Amino acid sequence: MMENTDSKRLLILKILSEDDQPLSSQIIKERLQERGTALSERTVRFHMLALDKAGLTEYKGKKGRYLTASGYREIARNQVYDRVGFLSSRIDELSYQMNFNWKKRTGTVLVNVSLVPLENSSVVYHLMAPVFESGLTMGQKVAVFCPGEKVGDVEIPEGYFGMGTVCSITLNGVFLHSGIPVTSVFGGLLEVSGSRPDRFAAIINYNGTSLDPLEIFISSGMTDCRGAAEAGHGLIGASFREIPASSLDEVTEIHQHLVEMGLGGILKVGYSGHSLLEIPVADGRIGIITAGGLNSISALVEADIPVRSKALSGLIEYDRLIMYTDLFEELGRTRS
Template sequence: MARQNKQIKLLILKALQEIGEAAGAARIHDRLAASGTMLQPRTVRYYLLQLDREGLTRFVGRRKGREVSERGREELARANIIEKVGFVEARIDSLGYRMTFSLGSEQGTIIANIATIRESYLARALEDMKPVFARRLGMGSRIAVAREEESIGGFTVPRGMVGIATVCSVTVNGILLDEGIPVTSRFGGLLEMREGKPVRFVELIEYRGTTLDPLETFIQAGMTRVRDCARTGSGVIGASFREIPSVALADVNRVQKRMEAGSPPCSPQMPSLRVPRVLRPRSAAIATSSPTPSTSRVTKGSCSRMPWRS
C-alpha cells in the first residue's frame, strides 16, 4: 500500500508540474485523466494535503491552488528510476485503450500531442507546419489551436501562450484496437526519407526499456530534419514502430484503406523496413509522428485525449 501511495503522489506531482503553474485539484484531476490515470477529485485533494505536509507542494491560494515546491521538483528528478522504466509503454497502452474514436461513426476521442508556444510565434509556426502536412509526413491533416487559459484535451494553456494540438500516432493503436486488432508499440525512432519515400530507421529506442519519450528526446536533441524533408522530400523524421499479428495483416491493410478513403484523423505508413527483433509470426507497422512547431519555439509538450468529429 505504501508503494502504491508513493506512485500516486508522484503522478499527482508530475501532473502539477506539467500544468506549469499553480492549480487546484480539479485541474490536476483533468490532467491525470487526460494522461490515462483515473482518480476522484477528492482523492487528489487528499494526496495534495499529504504532499503539502511533506513539503513537496506549496499552497498558493484558494483560487489558484498549489504549485510544485523546489523540494518537489528535486523529488521528481530523483524518483525511483527502476519504477519509471517502461512507464512510456504503459502510458501508450492506457491512452490507446481509453480512446473512443470509431471509423464507422468518425467520432469519438483521439490522442493528441499538445505543444505550447509563445503567442507571437503562432503565425510562423503554422507556416512551418503547412509543408509538413502537404508532404503527409505527420498524422492527419488537421490541428486544433487553443488560446491562453482555454482548455484542450484536459490541458489549460498558460497566459501568454498558445496551445497547438496535432494527432498523435497512438491514435493508430486505438483505431486498430477498436477493430479487434491487437497492437504492441515497440520502438520510437528516426526514419530516413529519400525523395519522399521511407528508406530505413537510423535510430531506435525501445519503449519498454526507457524512462523518456523517445520521439520527444530526438526532437529536443535536434536530431530530426523534418523541415528539409518537407522542402526536398529527403531528411530524417520521427516515427514509431509497432508490431501486429501477421494473421491480422490483411485486416490492417483493410483498415488503412478505410482511413485513407474517409476523413479520419490519421493514416499510418506501413513500409516493409527491416527492424531488429521482429519475430514471426508478427509483422511491422510504422506511423510517422505528428508535426509540431519548430522545437526552438516549443515551451512545453504533452499527450492527451481530445474529442474528434469529422
C-alpha cells in the same frame, strides 16, 4: 558532453526534462527521494555544478536550473530509464480509453499538445503545411486551443496558444477497438531519402522508457522534418509497431478509411519473417512504421520558435479537429 555520466546525474537530467521551468536543488532533492534516491541538498548541488560544467544544465539564479539541448542529447544517448515500462503502459491505457468509432466518425482521439507563443502565430501555418502535405506526419488534422483551455493535464497559459496534433497512438486505439491487438515496439529517428523512408538512425524502446522518444529527439535538435518535407531528405520521428499477420487485410482497409478522414499515418508495412528497414519482424507478425504526430511541430522548433510539447497529452473529440488547410484562418482568430 560528459564521457561517463553516472546514474545519479542521469536521473537528475531526467527530472529536469520532465518540467517546463527551472528547478531548485531542494526540489530536485525531493524528486530524487520520490524515486528512491536519497541525497543531501549539498550533494545535489555538487552534481548540478558538474552538470553545469559539462554544459548539460544551466543555472538561472534563484529560479534554479534547466536542461540544455546537450542535456537532452545526453538523455537520448544514454536512454535514461528510471521507470521501466512506464510509457508502454501509458500507451496501452490511453489506447483502451480512446473510443473513436471510425465508421461513424465520432468519439475521442489522442492528441499531443504543444504550447506556441502567440507572437509566432502568423508563421506557424507556413512552416507546418509542407510537413502535412508531404504525408510525413500523423494525419492532416489539428486542433487549436486558446489560453485557459485544458487538455488532459496541460493548461494553455496566457501568451500562448495550444496546437493539438494527432498522436500516432490513435492508430492503436482504432485497431484495438476493432479487435486487433497492437504492440508498440519503439520510437525512433527515421531517415528519409528521396522522399521515402530509408532507415532508422536512432531508436528508443517503449518498454524501457518513461520519456516519449520524439520529445527527446525534437528537444535535442536531432530532427530535420523541414528538410524531409521540402527537399525529400532529412530525419523525422517515427514509430515501429507489430500486429498479427492475419489482421493485415483488415488493418489495410481500416487505414484507407482513416486516410480519407485525415487520420492516416502508416508510412511502410513489412511482412512476416522479413525485416522492415533492417528491423526484423517475427513470424506470424506484421511490422508497421508510422509517422510521428509531432513531426509538424518539429518544423517550428527547427525554425527556432520556442515551443514546448507534451506527447500523449489527452483525449479530445474528433469533431474538434480541423484540416491543416484551415489552420491559417483559425490562427488568425487567435490574433484578433
